[in-house]
Amino acid sequence: MSGRPGHSCSGVFVAGVPLVWLLLFVLLPLLIVFAISLAETRTGSPPYTPLFTWEAGFLPRIHVQASNYALLLSDRLYIDAFLSSLRIAATSSFIALLIAYPMAYAIARARESVRTPLLMLVILPFWTSFLIRVYAWTGILNSNGFINNVLLDFGLIKAPLPLLHTEFAVHLGIVYSYLPFMVLPIFAVLEKLDWTYLEAAADLGARPLKAFLRVTLPLSLPGIFAGVLLVFIPALGEFIVPELLGGPDTLMVGRVLWTEFFSNRDWPLASALAIGLLVLVLVPAIVFFRLMRKEEAA
Amino acid sequence: MDTHQDGPVRRPLQPAAANPIPLLRIEKASKRFGLVTAVDAVSLDIHRGEFFCLLGGSGSGKTTLLRMIAGLELPDEGRIAIEGEDVTGAPAYARPVNMMFQSYALFPHLSVEKNVAFGLQEEGRPKAEIAKRVREALEMLDMGAFSARKPHQLSGGQRQRVAFARALVKHPKILLLDEPLAALDKKLRERAQFELVRLRERVGITFVMVTHDQEEAMGMASRIALMQDGKIVQAGSPRELYDAPVSRYVADFFGTSNLFEGNIKECARGEAAVESAEAGTVLRGQYGERLAAQTSVAVMVRPEQVHLSREAPQAENVLRGKIASAAFLGNCHACQVTLDSGKTVLARLSPAEFGKAGSPAAGETVHLFWPSAAARVLKQ
Structure with a gap:
């Protein structure tokens, strides 16, 4: 009996700290952003109309209007920004998957003694700042950068290739930056995979490729889903990569949001864009968790 | 033959x-x-x-x-x-050939039915034939009712049957x-x-x-x-x-045996005579390959081949010893007999035989004997 109160106390504490954290730093800012998205822009500080005004001293009056969302849905610029973000995030995730899967597979099948060093190599880029690493690519992709210089020196090209400030560079930057997020969850699944299943598949007449498609691939789907989600979601709202590597015409929500917020000082519209992005991210996340639950139930 | x-x-x-x-x-x-x-x-x-x-x-x-x-x-x-x-x-x-793995290695993402069908699908059999053969295999193993289950929803014994069906269905x-x-x-x-x-x-x-x-x-x-x-x-x-x-090693792997160390005296007509100090006499037994005299060997007798009597019998391979313990095990009596050399011999007798031998108790002196055909001479 004496242990009980202390127990529940620590239980409340353990569950309570993250809860308070989430309330203060996730839910509250989100509510503020949502409130701003319903306001009107104005010159002044803060640059938006208040949510409540106090009329006759007592009665609060709520000022809410959805014109920002209406604008998002009617203006081509914003629709294009969302569509283009979705497209770039989707293709980057797919390319990252194609590169990461063989990497994860090779690491999972490597001898135990080299597995940890290989994993360290995957994580190593995180030890340098994300911004610096993306910036470094400008030096490589520049018209007098490393790649163009080498190609010119070998006489393979006459004039420098336009690599930097293209959509290609944006894909490259996203794939490069988020590759570890794809490798790690797939590795985690493949490492736990019982290779006897592959022996059983071979014994039942499946050639290696068929065994992979019928056994390994379906059994690694949870890792693939998790990896795709971990790349797709940050790629969707990515700002640094399109800003540094993208061209003036590379349209992505993150960039548009930045422009609305800092250049146009249209906080309500920027907030509406942020909420729109959040909804866009939530959809694949919810689909993923539905799939996972179905998998577990089956 | x-x-x-x-x-x-x-x-x-x-x-x-x-x-x-x-x-x-x-x-x-x-x-x-x-x-x-x-x-x-x-x-x-x-x-x-x-x-x-x-x-x-x-x-x-x-x-x-x-x-x-x-x-x-x-x-x-x-x-x-x-x-x-x-x-x-x-x-x-x-x-x-097909293998049934020790861990069964049933594919966890596939139902019982699809596990069993896997190998036939790889052979490229027509769908109808696959369905028929899978059903037959599962029914033969009384697993017909479980075809839609996933492996983790089965008990150990059921999993074993599915693994068996999966290997067997490919003939x-x-x-x-x-x-x-x-x-x-x-x-x-x-x-x-x-x-x-x-x-x-x-x-x-x-x-x-x-x-x-x-x-x-x-x-x-x-x-x-x-x-x-x-x-x-x-x-x-x-x-x-x-x-x-x-x-x-083989004798030991397959149940208990009495081993008497000794040296070959002579080999003739499938039977070897072995001088054994442990037994205190010459023992006779079957041999596989002809062995030269003085080769160090062991004579093996299974406990259930050893007979027991109070009086000295007219037989080959007769040893004398004292009963150290006699335990009734339900279907047999297990007697440990200590020879003069200190060697302990195990004899297993049916209750009838034990009674015929006069149901000797611990401490009594008895004679042990067995036919030469029941003894085996081992080289290693």
């Missing part, structure tokens, strides 16, 4: 002579893992219809040999042929079983033993089973190969291995 056996002997269903080409022939196959030689120049013929058992302790190479037959390991040296066709380098997917020339009963609890195991033997007779497929359990091998196999350190120590029917082991 074989004449040196008395008593019932389990044989291959079809005698070897009817099939000059063995179903499976392994010739001097070796497999090394680093410095360890797992299988060391093993040669073995297995014939159609046999229930063959590879028996041995852990590290004896029995599982590696089985995996080489399956094609999951390729031999470093030697040859493997199935029905005369060389499959030494053939990958697992190209061999007409392999040889079904390989890697410790098929090890994952079951004891009670289930005994039932599954009988079931496997019954099923083998029904489907008529040649079985090669790996086990470390001597009783399991004796109870199920038509022929056993006992392995030690990557080599086959002895291969033969369970009866041969029990009655005529070639070494102390």
Whole structure:
């Protein structure tokens, strides 16, 4: 009996700290952003109309209007920004998957003694700042950068290739930056995979490729889903990569949001864009968790 | 054909002579893992219809040999042929054999039905045929009602049946079983033993089973190969291995035995005379190969072959000793008799025989004896 109160106390504490954290730093800012998205822009500080005004001293009056969302849905610029973000995030995730899967597979099948060093190599880029690493690519992709210089020196090209400030560079930057997020969850699944299943598949007449498609691939789907989600979601709202590597015409929500917020000082519209992005991210996340639950139930 | 056996002997269903080409022939196959030689120049013929058992302790190479037959390991040296066709380098997917894995290795993402259908789909069989054969296989194993379940929704015994159905449905020339009963609890195991033997007779497929359990091998196999350190120590029917082991190791592996150390005095007409200080007399027994005089050997007698009497009998191999203990075990009496040399001999007598011997109690002096045909001279 004496242990009980202390127990529940620590239980409340353990569950309570993250809860308070989430309330203060996730839910509250989100509510503020949502409130701003319903306001009107104005010159002044803060640059938006208040949510409540106090009329006759007592009665609060709520000022809410959805014109920002209406604008998002009617203006081509914003629709294009969302569509283009979705497209770039989707293709980057797919390319990252194609590169990461063989990497994860090779690491999972490597001898135990080299597995940890290989994993360290995957994580190593995180030890340098994300911004610096993306910036470094400008030096490589520049018209007098490393790649163009080498190609010119070998006489393979006459004039420098336009690599930097293209959509290609944006894909490259996203794939490069988020590759570890794809490798790690797939590795985690493949490492736990019982290779006897592959022996059983071979014994039942499946050639290696068929065994992979019928056994390994379906059994690694949870890792693939998790990896795709971990790349797709940050790629969707990515700002640094399109800003540094993208061209003036590379349209992505993150960039548009930045422009609305800092250049146009249209906080309500920027907030509406942020909420729109959040909804866009939530959809694949919810689909993923539905799939996972179905998998577990089956 | 074989004449040196008395008593019932389990044989291959079809005698070897009817099939000059063995179903499976392994010739001097070796497999090394680093410095360890797992299988060391093993040669073995297995014939159609046999229930063959590879028996041995852990590290004896029995599982590696089985995996080489399956094609999951390729031999470093030697040859493997199935029905005369060389499959030494053939990958697992190209061999007409199927394996039931010790862990069963049922695909966790597929239902029972799809697990069983997997191999037939790989063969490219028509859908209707696959459905029919899968249903038949599952029904034969009383698993028809579980076809939609996933492996994790099944009990251990049910999983074993599915694994069995999955391997069997392809009608392999040889079904390989890697410790098929090890994952079951004891009670289930005994039932599954009988079931496997019954099923083998029904489907008529040649079985090669790996086990470390001597009783399991004796109870199920038509022929056993006992392995030690990557080599086959002895291969033969369970009866041969029990009655005529070639070494102390084999004698010891198959139940308890009395061993008397000694030296060969003479060998003649299948019978050897051995001078044994432990026995305090000359013992006679059967031998496998002719041995030179003075060769150091052991004479083996199974406890149930040892007879007991108060008076000195007119017989060969008579020893005198004192009963150290006599325990009634229900179906037999187990007597420990200490000889003058200090050697303890174990005798197992049926209650009737024990009564005929006058039911001697501990401390009484008795005579032990056995026919020379029941004793075996072992070199190693």
